[in-house]
Amino acid sequence: MLKTLDVTAYKCIEAESFDLAPLTLITGTNSSGKSTVLQAILVGMSYLKQEKLSYLRDLVKPYVQLDDVLCRTADADQVGIGLTSEGDCKFQTFITESLQGVIGDRDDLYEYEETLFYLSANRSGPEELAELSKELKIGAQGQYALGYLEQRKDKPISPELCRSEAPAQTLKAQLAWWLGYITGTQCEAVTSKVTSTRIKLSFVMGDLGEVSPLNTGAGNSYLLKLLIMCLAARPGHLLLIENPEIHLHPGAQSRLGEFFAFLASRGVQLVVETHCEHLINRVRYEVYHKRLKADGALVYYKQSSEERFLQLGFLPTGHFCNSDGEQVNFPTGFFDSTLGELLEMG
Structure with a gap:
């Protein structure tokens, strides 16, 4: 299971570190950098030796051209992507003008379409x-x-x-x-x-x-x-998923959150990009009912491409908390996006 992701000068991320839970939810406004997190993981994996490396290399080809992906607000001339797994196995990927490569403790951590699966929004x-x-x-x-x-x-x-x-x-x-x-x-x-x-x-x-x-x-x-x-996955596998809620009604979106919590509670790791408040609220509910441990899920929220990701955890009550374990509210403009209009109508 992946424990951390470190990203430097990649697209709209200047330098940020991400703790990764069994279920990590990435959300925020459009074009703020949510997909960049999943792409960074894929790029990092694409420099590990594996049987289906050619397929993964082809998949990440748009995400490894330095002129296109180097963060324009960072004082850097290369991209760095670091991943840490359980047991503190670490590997670092660099994208520069002259080379792309990886330095790490091992090169067989995940294999594309064997223990690592990715489902894009454009499916x-x-x-x-x-x-x-x-x-x-x-x-x-x-x-x-x-x-x-x-x-x-x-x-x-x-x-x-x-x-x-x-x-x-x-x-x-x-x-x-x-x-x-x-x-x-x-x-x-x-x-x-x-x-x-x-x-x-x-x-x-x-x-x-x-x-x-x-x-x-x-x-x-x-x-x-x-x-x-x-359902093709097994405990220890990693699933990267973009916009799972496509074309589903709110009740189905909520039950999809239950499904993800079920998988995470049984050892499958998921990193999910979503815009869906119903899905996120259902994960909170699963934590509240102790079907998923409070430390089994994290949410990252990004308000815009210029701002950093905000990390939120869960209390056993299902409420959001900050990194110090203190209960906090979700940032405005997401769950409350229509609250003003509803209050106005009475």
Whole structure:
């Protein structure tokens, strides 16, 4: 599990250190630098030796060109990204004009699409036919997730991640339980192989029967790929996720927060960029009910690209606290963004 991230002169971050919890939530205004945190982790990982390094290098290619990513307000001529894992294993990545490299205690900490997974905000939506990859499990756009489901649907997932309410420990059964629970509907994904590299998807929607993904809510398809990635994980794996709440209604967004808290409480580490107050509030509720330890989650909030990230923790009561453990309120302009209008209306 990653413990800290140190970033120097990268994009809009001059020099900041981040403690990383089992569940770390990154939020703030648009274009303030939230995705930069996830990109920094990916860039750091892209200099570790691993089997699928070429795929990760291709993924981070836009994020390692010095002219594009060097912080314009920092007095620096290189980017530095440092990561520390449990056991104080450390490695540092540098991006300079002449070279890009890594110095560290070990080079096998995480492997892309094996123990490290990333799902970008720009991911694929509803589709009847999807590609099956023999190299990657999920893909940064989730483009291979349905192929992974077809290959592994009758295999058990990690026992630590199994819900007893589901009829079996298989990926298909656990996926159907979470999909139905989060959406609040009867919904099951059904896949079949069309060719050796093409997969067909449909949803079984209760009494409606089989429905094409193109003829049901887009939220089901976006959520499905996210759930496949998460349930493919095991304790000790690291998941980087952008905007998981895409196309979900508020109740589903809240239950997604419960899902993330569930994963974090069972040893999967998540770094999640989100704009969703319903998701964050549900994580608070899970802490309040002791289903996630208070020190199992952190929130980082960034008001603008010029300001630093504000770190907030959780008290056992579910309230926010500062680094000294003192109860504090969330910064204005997020949870209270419409409070003035509501008070005016009475």
